[in-house]
Amino acid sequence: VDVKLVHRTGYHFQPQKHWINDPNGPMFYKGYYHLFYQYNPKGSVWGNIVWAHSVSKDLINWIALEPAIFPSKPFDQYGCWSGSATILPGNKPVILYTGIVSPDPENAQVQNYAVPANYSDPFLREWVKPDNNPLVGVHTENPSAFRDPTTAWFDGGHWKMLVGSSRKHRGIAYLYRSKDFKKWKRSPHPLHTKAETGMWECPDFYPVTPRSEDGLDNSKMGRGIKHVLKVSLNSTRYEYYTIGRYNRVRDFYVPDNTSVDGWAGLRYDYGNFYASKTFYDPIKKRRILWGWANESDSQIDDVQKGWAGIQLIPRRIWLDPSGRQLVQWPIEEVEGLRGSELHMRNQKLDMGVHVEVTGITAAQADVDVTFSFKSLEKAKSFDPEWKNLDAQDVCDSMGSTIQGGLGPFGLLTLASKDLEEYTPVFFRIFKAEDQKLKVLMCSDAKRSSLAEGLYKPSFAGFVDVDLSDKKISLRSLIDNSVVESFGAQGKTCISSRVYPTLAIYNNAHLFVFNNGTEPITVDSLDAWSMNSPSEMN
Numbered sequence: 011v012d013v014k015l016v017h018r019t020g021y022h023f024q025p026q027k028h029w030i031n032d033p034n035g036p037m038f039y040k041g042y043y044h045l046f047y048q049y050n051p052k053g054s055v056w057g058n059i060v061w062a063h064s065v066s067k068d069l070i071n072w073i074a075l076e077p078a079i080f081p082s083k084p085f086d087q088y089g090c091w092s093g094s095a096t097i098l099p100g101n102k103p104v105i106l107y108t109g110i111v112s113p114d115p116e117n118a119q120v121q122n123y124a125v126p127a128n129y130s131d132p133f134l135r136e137w138v139k140p141d142n143n144p145l146v147g148v149h150t151e152n153p154s155a156f157r158d159p160t161t162a163w164f165d166g167g168h169w170k171m172l173v174g175s176s177r178k179h180r181g182i183a184y185l186y187r188s189k190d191f192k193k194w195k196r197s198p199h200p201l202h203t204k205a206e207t208g209m210w211e212c213p214d215f216y217p218v219t220p221r222s223e224d225g226l227d228n229s230k231m232g233r234g235i236k237h238v239l240k241v242s243l244n245s246t247r248y249e250y251y252t253i254g255r256y257n258r259v260r261d262f263y264v265p266d267n268t269s270v271d272g273w274a275g276l277r278y279d280y281g282n283f284y285a286s287k288t289f290y291d292p293i294k295k296r297r298i299l300w301g302w303a304n305e306s307d308s309q310i311d312d313v314q315k316g317w318a319g320i321q322l323i324p325r326r327i328w329l330d331p332s333g334r335q336l337v338q339w340p341i342e343e344v345e346g347l348r349g350s351e352l353h354m355r356n357q358k359l360d361m362g363v364h365v366e367v368t369g370i371t372a373a374q375a376d377v378d379v380t381f382s383f384k385s386l387e388k389a390k391s392f393d394p395e396w397k398n399l400d401a402q403d404v405c406d407s408m409g410s411t412i413q414g415g416l417g418p419f420g421l422l423t424l425a426s427k428d429l430e431e432y433t434p435v436f437f438r439i440f441k442a443e444d445q446k447l448k449v450l451m452c453s454d455a456k457r458s459s460l461a462e463g464l465y466k467p468s469f470a471g472f473v474d475v476d477l478s479d480k481k482i483s484l485r486s487l488i489d490n491s492v493v494e495s496f497g498a499q500g501k502t503c504i505s506s507r508v509y510p511t512l513a514i515y516n517n518a519h520l521f522v523f524n525n526g527t528e529p530i531t532v533d534s535l536d537a538w539s540m541n542s543p544s545e546m547n
């Protein structure tokens with residue numbers, strides 16, 4: 011097998027070669043979706059960062075263009091780091107991004123803007139950096155932790171944007187205001203901060219409503235609207251978000267009391283997903299989330315492969331009617347890649363059984379399954395000792411093979427025929443002390459590959475789901491080295507990167523399994539081979 015090719019994805023976004031990280035400035039303009047992303051044009055490790063640029067009519071088939079923003083001025087000569095797009099009145103896009111003005115180790119950071127050279131070009135190939143850059147100069151207190159401007163929003167009088175930062179290990183989202191988008195002033199207090207969370211990278215701030223799955227434009231205000239603040243924690247490489255109330259007059263943001271601010275907070279994804287960004291799609295009236303997944307192999311592997319990093323499938327994102335969490339689902343356009351299919355109905359899974367899902371390309375597939383069970387009686391009690399552990403620790407200690415009561419049941423993805431390799435995605439259902447159910451979802455890379463030197467975490471999250479109908483669903487997008495999963499209709503999502511040696515191409519298999527004493531039924535399972543898009547990224 012060719013090491014350069016074997017783990018490349020078939021339908022996830024990745025360029026022909028080299029390193030990629032954060033998605034930047036996603037937007038819709040004149041018939042095309044634009045994706046910019048952090049890119050090293052010279053190699054497959056991080057460095058020499060520019061904004062690579064691709065455009066698409068459907069978020070699936072992409073046309074690669076020349077890099078849009080690259081070091082060329084004193085205010086960005088050591089790098090063009092992450093940022094966002096804002097559509098100004100008159101359909102005029104503008105990009106805000108971080109420029110690096112001094113070399114490593116200082117990496118002093120300023121906030122710049124760029125505008126299209128030619129608004130009539132729907133591809134927006136060429137960008138101009140006006141001479142009044144930077145918009146915001148070096149932050150004297152912490153020059154090297156001051157970056158990643160958000161999409162700006164307009165409150166009727168002012169444009170506002172956030173910039174991520176930290177001070178004494180306190181994460182900070184600074185707020186800046188401007189009347190004309192040119193002169194920006196820092197507001198007297200940050201929008202939000204949290205002690206002991208470290209540098210806040212790639213903040214994102216946007217309105218949501220519990221009344222509809224539709225997205226809202228960033229400047230939308232009004233009764234019943236809540237706001238989401240997401241930050242990417244540089245020290246753990248995890249993101250978390252809170253849902254709260256934003257007062258646009260006083261520029262206060264207060265998370266709801268159901269929203270935990272900090273390490274134990276809610277995540278978009280409990281796996282490999284970082285530096286994400288959302289944007290409002292005015293065509294389909296939806297908010298779309300893009301996240302980056304890095305590699306879980308070694309840097310030496312990346313150099314050998316000649317590539318590193320992918321963007322996960324864009325997700326529609328909205329507020330759950332409960333108002334307590336967000337819900338995500340792969341954009342509907344991805345279904346256009348579905349090929350040959352297999353449907354399973356009423357398949358009983360007794361304890362210890364696994365049944366193969368045949369007739370599809372298991373290395374590159376979309377599978378959507380609903381499991382049901384007769385009773386919740388056999389759910390084991392959630393050991394009070396585990397209370398201080400997070401979901402990942404619990405999953406790590408139990409895996410998918412240790413017999414349970416209600417679960418573990420789920421999918422064995424990217425599996426070799428005799429299960430020398432497999433990545434299980436599954437649920438375990440427990441009874442907590444208060445008799446409430448505690449649902450654990452795992453995506454466990456521990457047995458994913460016989461190869462050494464890989465990062466094989468047992469990613470996991472809890473699922474806040476009502477099981478009164480005794481059913482739970484799971485969808486996984488499987489793509490050679492990616493398993494991207496959506497539990498309970500998108501309430502808990504987990505993405506894993508894995509590098510099988512046997513379960514590759516046509517030697518990859520897919521199974522449903524149950525290792526709990528309670529029999530499980532596959533009510534319905536729909537699986538499709540996934541084609542690769544025709545256009546290149």
Ligand code: DQQ
Pocket residue numbers: 031032048059091092093108157158211212284285
């Ligand atoms: N990546 C960018 C930064 C950002 C970090 C640099 C997050 O702007 O803070 O490539 O992955």
